[in-house]
Amino acid sequence: MNTTTILLVGHGSREESGNAEIRDFVTQWRSRQPAWRIEVCFIEFAPPSLHDGLLAAAAQSRRVFVLPLILNAAGHVKMEIPEAIEHAREHCPGVEFLYGPHLSACDPILDILKNRLRAGMQQLDVPDPTTTGIILLGRGSSDRAANGDMAKMARWLQEEGDHELVDLAFTGITWPRLERVVQRQALLGMTQIVVLPYYLYTGTLMQRIHRQVAHLRSQYPQIRFACGEHFGFEPEIFALLEQRVEDLKAGRAESTLPCDGCSYRELAHDMGHGHSHEHTHAPQPLSFVTPGAQPLHAEHAG
Structure with missing residues (x-):
């Protein structure tokens, strides 16, 4: 054994x-x-x-x-x-x-996002970052800690580069949605937008994201879009x-x-779950490290 x-x-x-x-x-x-x-x-x-x-x-x-x-x-x-x-x-x-x-939310994940952003900028022929908005797009949660992790990554991504506008959007549960954030960035004069999906693997939501970006290209012909892939x-x-x-x-x-x-x-x-505020799940202590958050009723994807 x-x-x-x-x-x-x-x-x-x-x-x-x-x-x-x-x-x-x-x-x-x-x-x-x-x-x-x-x-x-x-x-x-x-x-x-x-x-x-x-x-x-x-x-x-x-x-x-x-x-x-x-x-x-x-x-x-x-x-x-x-x-x-x-x-x-x-x-x-x-x-x-x-x-x-x-x-x-950690430096290795930030490195992946930076690589994805570089690829998106290359796809757009390396435009001016000050006129190129970034949208970090993830699965929404009813748990503020999970959404806060994404907000942290967006802030870190902004501090690591020259882009003046790095926003969050969510595919469900919480707000704002992708369409609303694109509308705001368009009003602020962004001429390019890079959408960075915050997903590990493919699934129904990744498929939906690509359809949404295709619709946005037709709605905003004056803006060039680049959409990244999941990063598992x-x-x-x-x-x-x-x-x-x-x-x-x-x-x-x-x-x-x-x-x-x-x-x-x-x-x-x-619903019958024995979840207490103290997280005393068993007489023996579990070994936990920096857990995060996912809602019971979140939209599910890969």
Whole structure:
């Protein structure tokens, strides 16, 4: 029996191509780290489920590192995954479960966004950045911490370059939507706009984004648009997860889950979820690191 299994937790998508990309990611990661046992499961829409993945990993190892492959999470990271770990602990008392952080707002993700922005500017033949607006477009959340992570990345992106206008837009749950932000940037005199999707993998929402940008091109013929792609296979993502593993191995990954933005706690109790303000999910402490936010009722994509 292997000592440790690394269990990567993907969100899961209604679009099978998004789930296939996550499985491809795991295949590539195994090639990078052949000595590691790396498995994958999904929160929804694809097998194996989170619960099945945890139990299968526990059957193979004495220690399981649970790593969410999620950019900005709330309900999933703060509630669903911890509760699934608690359930697995009850069924596998001899196995140690350690829970690492989601990907979060950090320098490696900023580097990916900067690379995507450079590619968009190249697509537009490198126009004046002061007349080129940037829109960071992500899945909206009812958790303010998740939206705050995106706001942080937008601010960092602005501080790292010469663009005077870096805005946020969301595909659902919260505001503003992409169309409204484009309207504002057009009124402010932007002659080019670069849309940067803040998504790891393809899915129904990525498909919708490309359709929206095509519509905007026809609505605003005076503005040139560039639209980036999702960014799941960049070296920064692999390196970030590898650092998470090393931190867990070294015991540097223990902390508590923050509750800021938990506007859905009462709803969770009504639905039967045992989510408390203190996040005391089990008698044994879980190992948490910098979790983020995802709503229970968010729009789902890859």
